[in-house]
Structures are given as structure tokens and as C-alpha cells.
Amino acid sequence: MTSLLSGKNIVVMGVANNRSIAWGITQSLHNAGANLIFTYRQERSKQKLNKLLDKHGIEPRMVVPCDAEDDQSIEQAFQKIGEEAGIIHGLVHSIAFANAEELQGEYADTSRDGYLLAQNISAYSLVAVTREARKYMTEGGSIVTQTYIGAERVVPNYNVMGAAKAALEASVRYLAEDVGKDDIRVNAVSAGPLRTLSAKGIAGFNDKVSAVEEKAPLRRQVDQDQVGDVNLFLLSELARGVTGEVLHVDAGFHTVA
Template structure:
């Protein structure tokens, strides 16, 4: 019995930076369950890394489309191209977040107006714009998931403006879930624990955070890219058909500790 019901379904994966990306781990799992994977990329540098990863694993994506999440026209063009080519979109993995390096390194109070706006636009508003453009091609309903982090609700050293952007992202998940639930579209966030990704390198205290999690988390360890992927597959699949507007933690239980 196929409980996942993802075979031959069309799923858009946004935000693969390299093979350490959470988005890449999810994409691998989607290939393994027989889904049709459509990738978006922001810049040529990302495309080159994506193509290298696909070639090394022998994966054949359904489509690869350029999409700059900071530009409405680019998002609209990307999803129009995807929708008109494949017909129906069944799922979206939004794994996109950007902030200026200086706004992560400096004290939060020193965040610039432009830096704040950029982090919010890239990391939170991009989900709203994506859902708006994809919605018309999700005629059979489906699932949208985005990637969050504990810094959305707690102060974590070095996360700063990105924590505030992730808080906005999680609030956006709830409002979007309410708006498009009537269309059968579910919207949830995966709050992943610390994983050595490219974006994690931008957090100055990242190595310290890894050590704290191993010491304090109920499972006494950090989580893996594969564990995030497994939960993401569940949230994209029919297994989570009654779940929307939620933040699902995959962090070895660290978030429950005082």
C-alpha cells in the first residue's frame, strides 16, 4: 500500500545551494519515492552546483528553472513556465533564506534598514509570493513546506536578523494555511536542528551551538540531513493530509529544553 502517494507527483524544490543543503537532501528522497522533481535556482553559480550534484547521482529532474525570489516578475515567470509545462504542481519545498553577513555578525541593534528589509524579503516574503504564483497550478491541492529554525522563537547568538525573518516566516505559514486551505493546499514549516549547511557557516556561533545541542538535547546528538528529509517527505505526502499551519521540529528534542 502506497501511503506516501508521491510517485509521479510534481514537486518544486527551491534553494539547493550544494549537496549539504537541506533542500538537496529532500530532493534525493523525492527521487527515491518516484516523484517528478522540478528545481529552481537563483544564480548561475547555484545552477552549476546543482547540475554537478545531479550528474554525480544520476538523477534526471523534470525541469530546472531560474527563479530570483527577490523579484516578483522572476517568480511569476518561473511558476508560469513550470505550470504550463507540467500542468499540475502537487508540492513545493521552499528552502530559501538570505541575510547580509554583517547583519549576522553585528549586534542585532545595529541591523541596517536595508539589511532588515533584504532578510525579510528573501526569507519570509518569498514564501508568500511563491504560494501566490503556485496556487493556480495546484488545482488538486497539495503541500507547501518551508524551512525554519529555533532562532524564530528564541534568541540564538549570531542568528540576529535571520531569527526575526524566520519568526515572520512561521507567522506567514499560519496565515497562508488559513488563506489557501480551502483550495486543499496545506502549508507547514520544518524547524530543523543544526546541520552543517552553507547557510549555517554564516552563523558565527554555529560550532558552539552544535556542542550545546549534543549536551542538552533529549537524544544527546545532532540531527542529520536525512532526518530532515524524511520528515519533509512525510509532510509533502498523504501521510500528513490533515496537518496544516504547523511548525514541525526535527531537532533531537532540543527545543523542549529549558
């Protein structure tokens, strides 16, 4: 797999620490020879990222701040990336946020502000990022975002994020239609539960893991590497015929009743 992405400039958004899905993706992309550009929101994430890169001997092409809630920040980040890297070949969107108090109890109690916040950061950000990245994807390219089965089915506590991921998955299809004209593909990976910082302290996470181990055809959880490798596939030429797709990396859990 060493040469799958050699010489390709790939932007990775959403590494918070070593457990992040985006960090699993980073390792797959690095092993495939990609030049990696990172964006982060919090200073703490930047520090963790720099330490991880150092520890794993990965030399980043650039590390750029980008707040996915802010159009100007997105515009500036991609302008900087475009000016320095020239061409962007791929983009990984691995960003989501909802207020913790909206991730419990009844979905019917979701506030207007909480709903809009989750949609803004978790779904609209893909639209804004695609628009900016597209300007520099002059040789075609591939965009991959991360979703969860809570978009398709009712998963207790996922609530407002379920609505945000449903919007994200629909956006994948509409964006794929728009940017397909420029030979850019847009897909989503729907991962099984992974114990990340986002999942920490949220009620019901352990139940989701047990359900996968019990019910999924493969009868085991997925790990960061498996999710990373499917992102790699979608970013590579191997997936040149795939766009507007939601690909499950969940040990088959979504297929069983």
C-alpha cells in the first residue's frame, strides 16, 4: 500500500488525540505515502497532534488552525493551504459537536440553539469545507467524512447528532453531484463505536460496544486502523468509481435486525 497516495497532498481535519478517528486515518495515509496537512481547532489539539507526529516520525507538510463553525476561518485556512501546497488531492473531514446535555434524555427536548449548533459544526461544515477545498482540487480529488448509524436508525442518546448525521449523509450525495463535474468524489465512512474523546463520559457508550460484539456478523468491535484503511481506500484511485456513498465499517452491524 506504500504507493497508493505517494505525492498526494491530503488535508486531515479533526485530530484531538491518539484515540481520534482522524489519527487512525493519519497513520493509514502516512503508510500509503501521502503528504499530510492538518487542521485543528483547540490549541490543546495542536499540541497533542505535534507530539504524536513527532513520536511516529511523521513530518507534516503544514499544521493550520481552522474553526469549522466560522466561514472566515475555513476560507483563510484553505487559502493558506492552497498557497503553500499548490494542489489539494484529498480531504478528510472528521469533525462533529453537540452540547453534552442534548445527548441524553428525549430528542423531543432538543433546544433550537442546540439543534443549530450540532448542524452547524457537524453537517454544514462539510459544505463550507468542500466549497473552499474544491478551489485547490484542480486535478480532481476525494473528500471523505465520518458518520454513524444513528443517522439511519434511532440510537438511544445520539439524538440531535442523529439529525446532524442524516443531514451530513444527504450533503454527501448533493455535494458529490456538484463537484463530480470537477472529478472530485465525496463519500462517508460510517464507523462502529470507537472509544474517543467525543464518546467519553456520554451515557450508553458501553452498551453500543456490547451490542456490536454480540450481534455484528464479525462479532467484534472495529478499531481505528480498520476505519483508517477504508478512508485510505476512498481517498485512493482504487475507489475512482465510488461517489455519493456511505460505506459502513462496523463489522456488518448495520445489516442485522
